[in-house]
Amino acid sequence: MPIRDLTNHLFLWHLTPKAKADRISDRGFLPKGKPRQNQIRRPVWFSTSVYSFIEFVKKHQNPKDHVAFLTAVPIDWLDHTWNGQVPDEFTIHQPLPADVILCRFRSDIASDRKALVKVLERHQGPNLIDQLTDLCKKTDIPWSRRTSPAALLLGLDRSRYESETITAYAFVDGLIDRTWEAAKRDAQDVTTIDFRFSTYFLRHYYFTYGERHLARALLSAAARRIGADRVVDLCIHEDANPRHNPIARFLVDLLPQVSRLDLVFALIELRVMRVKGLSANSIENLEQWLLNSPLSAACAPYFIENGFANFHARYGDVTVDLAARILGAADGDPFHTIQPIAHSIFPDARRGAVRAFGALREERALSFLESCLDTDWKEMRAEAVVALSRLDHPRARNLVSEAQQDKAGKVRRIAEKALAGR
Secondary structure, eight states, X not given: OOGGGOTTEEEEEEEEEHHHHHHHHHHOBOOOSOOOTTOSSOOEEEXXXXXXXXXXXXXXXXXXXXXXXXXEEEGGGOOTTOBOOSTTEEEEOSOBOGGGEEEEEEGGGOSSHHHHHHHHHHHHOTTHHHHHHHHHTOTTSOGGGXXXXXXXXXXXXXXXXXXXXXHHHHHHHHSTTOOHHHHHHHHHHHHHHOHHHHHHHHHIIIIISSSOOHHHHHHHHHHHHHOHHHHHHHHHOTTOOOTTOHHHHHHHHHGGGSOHHHHHHHHHHHHHBOOTTOOHHHHXXXXXXXXXXXXXXXXXXXXXXXXXXSOTTBOHHHHHHHHHHHHHHSSSOHHHHHHHHHTOSSHHHHHHHHHHHHHTTOGGGHHHHHHTTSSSOHHHHHHHHHHHHXXXXXXXXXXXXXXXXXXXXXXXXXXXXHHTTO
């Protein structure tokens, strides 16, 4: 099937040793091996970014001994066990048939973008870039189903991506009542205002996070160019002056058309992202603004569930603690909100629930926290001891005391500090 007809697919890369390549070509991708960290089964790892895939191949010790695959995975085929929260990576815990393979090639001959394009054109035809462009511009299907081919086009031919103003579709989709002509100007401004801002924006929109979120990409990219303090000021103070900085002025012009919910979500992300320059005063003002917003509680469960993902862009502890504070300050019962996360199939999500219950001093979660001590995963046991140490309950204190005999030194030290009141 031509690429231009793959309207509901994820384009993912996979690298495997030559010894396994024929089996994958015949039988597809089969998760194998003993699960780790309480996973339901070992996942199959894919790359979502052309850039990261090329770097991965270049840094590999024996690229000549490996084979690369480009796959097109139908979104409707995926069950609830996939995870796209790790930057540039996508993990799938279910078997995938060989039908998803678009092409197979020696990884060592795709050491840079131009070489990779030539390899793919031999498999998909010389009009590969034209096909991807046509697919990205199919306005009869939702933009959410075109973001994966858009990311592929960006990675293979950034100049074509920008000349076709593909980013404009993201602005139409992510802003309120944005006309096509205005969105085209937005896309051109992103490209011309500042090259590094443009690069950060595109990376944060397509690859860094698990979902495509326009406001988050704008704020996080701006924070890396004009400073997080300034971005916070522009977002939470309506009278903030952008002065003559083009990035600040661009942001201020767009903010009125960002939905309030999207802005709250993006500001929570900004608070917990790994970026320098967020001062104590800005943190205090931003957190108070978030706690006062009635929309923050709708975003908080996401951050509890994903805060501990294997993720370089967020501080996990800060993320979950802030989300728990938001739920604790909102109307409703946070225990019932967090309960589904506590039973997630993803270990990192359950770990987030453990920390959130501890931050809220939720004694109704005592039995769940106790069950989390019965695992081989050291990080989960350590998090459970921290949570139990925050509960004012005799059983919780006994469990923390017993944790001093844990087989892991880290868990023992946490228990000892908790009992010593440090």
